[in-house]
Amino acid sequence: MKKFLKAEALAHIREGAIPLGIQKYKEYLELNKEDDDAWASLGGAYRRSADIDNALRCYSHAYELNPESTYALVNLVSLCAARNSLDDQKQLSTLVPEAIRLCRETIETDKASFWTWYDLGTLQLISGNIEEARKIFFYAVQITPEKAKENFRSVRNNLLFLQQHNPTISGLAEIIELLNPYAE
DSSP states (O other): OHHHHHHHHHHHHHHTOHHHHHHHHHHHHHHOTTOHHHHHHHHHHHHHTTOHHHHHHHHHHHHHHOTTOHHHHHHHHHHHHHHOOHHHHHHHHHHHHHHHHHHHHHHTSTTOOHHHHHHHHHHHHHHTOHHHHHHHHHHHHHHSOTTOHHHHHHHHHHHHHHHHHOTTSTTHHHHHHHHHHHHO
């Protein structure tokens, strides 16, 4: 039953039925409060519905449950950068270096995937290291399976979200253009 609820929640989110997906994730998390991946996925659902505060709360909780989760931490960083309040800027001063460290550690192991490289590229953009971000995104595109359009769309959508909410982040338009042909 638990696994079914989680899979059902994800299916609803992918179909665009965000409120129903959120409801199913909440039902699942009532049964399994320690599932950091589900908390992060709920955060992603809230992000898709532009509910930044609840998204931040969920990603933060996911990161508390699993401090090795680059998924939770990088999304937490992205949302703080998107909202860009004074408190967010202070929080970013500690979160970004930690996220970069965690991504680099993951890259040094066999656990890294193209997602880790996209995460690191996003962190470099947020940090203002545009040239480094460009190199990292180019590499990530090369190692992403070409037919993985949903993966390219996911990365692009995160960057579009950042651009929409914080247009002061330099380099976003260029990286979005890099991803567009792969996401179509």
